[in-house]
Every structure is written in C-alpha cells, then in structure tokens.
Amino acid sequence: MTNQAIQNVEQSFHSFVGLMGEKYRPWLYESPLFMSRDRIQFLQTSQEYMFRLMKYIADNYAEIEDLLPHDPAVKEFLKGLQGVPFQEGTFRTDFVINELDEIRLIEVTCRFPLNSYFRSLAVSTLNGSRAYEEKYGIRTANYINPFLKKFLTWAGDAKRIVIIQGEDCRDNESFYLPSILEGSGVELDVCSFDDWLLHGATWAKDAAIIAELAFEEWLRVPIPLARDMLRQPFLNDPRLVFTVHDKGFFALVNRKEITDKVFRAEETAFIQQAFAETYLSDQHPEMWDDAAEHPEHWILKPRRLGRSVNIIAGSLSSAQEWQDALASARENHDMVLQKWHLSKKITGQVRGVAYEDYFAGTLLYWGRDFFGPGMYRASCYPISNVKDNRMVTSVIDLESEPAKYP
Structure with a gap:
C-alpha cells in the first residue's frame, strides 16, 4: 500500500470516530481507566508467549491432537493443513483485574478476525487523553x-480485500470497513460463504481475505481450497480459529509435553500466572474435586461459545445446579x-449517573504486534454481557504509576 493510501485511511478514520461517538457515547464512562507501563509490559510479554504457543500448536498439531480433544472432523481438517506456513492473525484477549489487583487473561476471541479492533481504537479517543496529559504532565x-x-x-500488494461472510454476521467489523477504507483506493468486496465455495480460489485471486466463518x-471448506487461500494474506488462519478461540487453549500451559518444547522454565511460570487457571475434563481431577467442594472459586465455560453464552459460575448457581453442571x-x-x-470494581459516571461496576478488558493483539487495550465492558453483574452493559476506555501512562491519578 502506498503512503497516500495510508494517509487517506487515517483521514477516513477521523470520520469513523464521529460515528462511533454517536453509537457508544450513551454507554461510556465519562472518565477513563489508567494503565501503567508495567501493566502494559506484562500484557505484551503475555502476548509474545501466547503467540509462540499458538504457532507451535499450528505447526505440530498431529503431535498434540490428543491433548486438545476435538471431533474427528476437526482433527482431520487441522491435520490437512500441516505443512502450510502459519499466518499470524488477530486474537483479541479478554482479561480481568481481580480483587487482589492481579491481571488474569481469561479467554480469546479470534473466530471473527478484527472484531472490535477499529471500534475500540475509535472509542479510545472519545475521552481524549490530551486533557490528562496537560493536567498531570x-x-x-x-x-x-x-x-x-x-x-x-x-x-500488501493485493488489488482488493475480500470479506467472506458466513451466516452469523451480527455487527462484525466488516460492517464498518467500507467507511474506513473510503478514499483509500482499496477495493472491498463482500462474498457469501456459499458463493466462495462455488467459485473457489479463482474468485479471490490477488485478494487479501478476511473470513468471518x-x-x-x-x-x-475443502482442504485443498483452505490450503490455497492460506497462500494469500488471510485473516484468520483456521488453525487459530479451532485451537485458540477454543478455551481449552488456556489449559495447554498445564501440559509439560508442550511447555517444555515452547518455553523456558521461567517463561512457563510466567504464562501459568498470566492465564486464569483452566482445566479440561480429563485434566487434574483434584481441581474438579475442589470445584465440587468449593463452587465459589470456580466457573464453567463452553470451549467454543462466546458472548458469555452458557457460562455457569459456582457462586451464582444453586448447589444442585452447580453439581449437575459439573x-x-x-x-x-x-x-x-x-x-x-x-x-475489582470501578466507580464513575455515565451521562451524570453514578455507577459501581465489575469490569473486564480486551487486548488488541495481532501476531506479535500490540495495539493496546480495547474497550472495557462494565456491568453491575459479575459476568459481563448478561445484564446491563456499559463501556470504559483507558489512558496508558508510558512513564508513571497511576496511583496519583483519580
């Protein structure tokens, strides 16, 4: 892409910020959170280790398939992609800051690439950091x-960007791309999943591809078609979708067979501390026994679903409901x-109304490149996306600890 194309997109993005202000301002906290450089460094180190782990899994799936249980069809599909160079992608990662003031990464979203990236960065400008820069230096x-x-x-040099759109196209980032790319000279085409299967690789020749499937x-998708597509710029590599969007990914740091090949001992200790402790049903029976005795310490999550669907928290369930679910x-x-x-809870105002909320953040990871925290979801309920929802942005102080700020 030319420098002029980049400048045109930057200009279009300013207009996009205005649209996002109209969309999100009614639910947005009036003041941002502060994030220190130390916290950001922790999150960037976590990203590096996550990337190394996901690449190892993609490149060596046949060796680890029994450690991340999948249906036979998924195993066959993933093994059919062995030997194709792994393409980095976006893996938006959710995190919490717990009551002990510790960061814990809790899950990853990468089924629909880029989701919330453009929007998060636009909304981050609405509580303009310039005022805080001037006030606090x-x-x-x-x-x-x-x-x-x-x-x-x-x-890259692709003549166009093609979005392959599946049946579930609820408010995906592709909905906003036409306004962002306006004036960039980049052609944007949307193709239905069925049309893509019909026309195959020839239809998307010379294109960069975003698959929302x-x-x-x-x-x-026939394996030969998937292999062909991965020779072009492609988001997201399906190996990301099947192994990293899967919450079982977090349990793999408990597998010495994997960690010994990916990390040094101190790196394994770091990533085990960064991830919320996560276990598959065939792992660590003592943890499952502990969950039966101490429901308040545990939560059950579907491996593939998102948006807080079918999450069961021991502390929010009756004793019988929890034991049955477990x-x-x-x-x-x-x-x-x-x-x-x-x-932990935050306090603040939205349109002059005071709230005290639980909150969870998102991290805009793309390969090894870090694009900051995205939007934070805030709610009076301990699990976000279940009852009321509000949004929070953050200001990242590159130099100091945030203790002196409000």
Whole structure:
C-alpha cells in the first residue's frame, strides 16, 4: 500500500470516530481507566508467549491432537493443513483485574478476525487523553495510526480485500470497513460463504481475505481450497480459529509435553500466572474435586461459545445446579473449568449517573504486534454481557504509576 493510501485511511478514520461517538457515547464512562507501563509490559510479554504457543500448536498439531480433544472432523481438517506456513492473525484477549489487583487473561476471541479492533481504537479517543496529559504532565500511548498501517501492510500488494461472510454476521467489523477504507483506493468486496465455495480460489485471486466463518462453516471448506487461500494474506488462519478461540487453549500451559518444547522454565511460570487457571475434563481431577467442594472459586465455560453464552459460575448457581453442571462437564469435552477471578470494581459516571461496576478488558493483539487495550465492558453483574452493559476506555501512562491519578 502506498503512503497516500495510508494517509487517506487515517483521514477516513477521523470520520469513523464521529460515528462511533454517536453509537457508544450513551454507554461510556465519562472518565477513563489508567494503565501503567508495567501493566502494559506484562500484557505484551503475555502476548509474545501466547503467540509462540499458538504457532507451535499450528505447526505440530498431529503431535498434540490428543491433548486438545476435538471431533474427528476437526482433527482431520487441522491435520490437512500441516505443512502450510502459519499466518499470524488477530486474537483479541479478554482479561480481568481481580480483587487482589492481579491481571488474569481469561479467554480469546479470534473466530471473527478484527472484531472490535477499529471500534475500540475509535472509542479510545472519545475521552481524549490530551486533557490528562496537560493536567498531570504524562505521556500517553496512541495506537491508531500504527494499527491502520499494520492493516494496510497486511493487505500488501493485493488489488482488493475480500470479506467472506458466513451466516452469523451480527455487527462484525466488516460492517464498518467500507467507511474506513473510503478514499483509500482499496477495493472491498463482500462474498457469501456459499458463493466462495462455488467459485473457489479463482474468485479471490490477488485478494487479501478476511473470513468471518463459524466452526461448522469451516468444516465444509475443502482442504485443498483452505490450503490455497492460506497462500494469500488471510485473516484468520483456521488453525487459530479451532485451537485458540477454543478455551481449552488456556489449559495447554498445564501440559509439560508442550511447555517444555515452547518455553523456558521461567517463561512457563510466567504464562501459568498470566492465564486464569483452566482445566479440561480429563485434566487434574483434584481441581474438579475442589470445584465440587468449593463452587465459589470456580466457573464453567463452553470451549467454543462466546458472548458469555452458557457460562455457569459456582457462586451464582444453586448447589444442585452447580453439581449437575459439573457432573455433565466431567463426562464430555465441551466445557472447561476455570478459576473464578472476580474483578475489582470501578466507580464513575455515565451521562451524570453514578455507577459501581465489575469490569473486564480486551487486548488488541495481532501476531506479535500490540495495539493496546480495547474497550472495557462494565456491568453491575459479575459476568459481563448478561445484564446491563456499559463501556470504559483507558489512558496508558508510558512513564508513571497511576496511583496519583483519580
């Protein structure tokens, strides 16, 4: 992409910020959170280790397939991609800051690439950091232009960007791309999943491809077609979708067979501390026994679903509901057991109304490139996306600890 194209996209993005202000301002905290450089460094180190782990899994799936249980169709699909160079992708990672003021990464979203990236960066400007820079004499981080450059650099010399849209197209980031790319000279085409299957690789020749597909749709893709597509700029590599979007990914840091090949001992200790403690149904029976005795310390999550669907927290369930859910989860492989890290609370105002909320953050990871925390979801309920929802942005102080700030 030319420098002029990058400048045009940067200009279009300013207009996009206005649209996002109209969309999110009614639910946005009036003041941002402060994040210190130490916290950001912790999150960037976590990203590096996550990237190394996911690449190892993609490149060596046949060796580790029994450690991350999948249906036979998924195993066949993933093994069919062995030997194809792994493409880095976006893996938006959710985290909490618990009541002990510790960061814990809790899950990853990468089924629909780029989701919330453009929106998060736009909304991050609405509580403009300049006022805080002037008031407190700090130097803040801004990731917008580096991200836009990364996006266009990813597309490279492709003549167009093609979005392959599956059945579930609820408010995905592709909905906003036409306004962002306006004036960039980048052609943007949207193709239905069925049309893509019909026309195959020739239809998307010379294109950079963004695939917004569900798991079931990926399994309908012929392996030769998937291999062909991965020779072009492609988001997201389906190996990311099946192994990293899967919450069982977090349980793999408990597997010495994997960690010994990916990390040094101190790196294993770091990533085990960064991840919320997570276990598959065939792992660490003593943890599952502990969950039966101490429900308040644990939460059950579906491995593949997102948006807080079917999450069961021991502290929010009746004793019978929890024991039934736990017994069911131990009999199959579609749930993980995760330590319950209740977030600390924040206080603030939205349109003049005071709130005290739990909150969870998102991290805009793309390969080894870090584009800051995204939007934070805030709610009076301990699990976000279940009852009321509000949004929070953050200001990243590159120099000081945030203790002196409000």
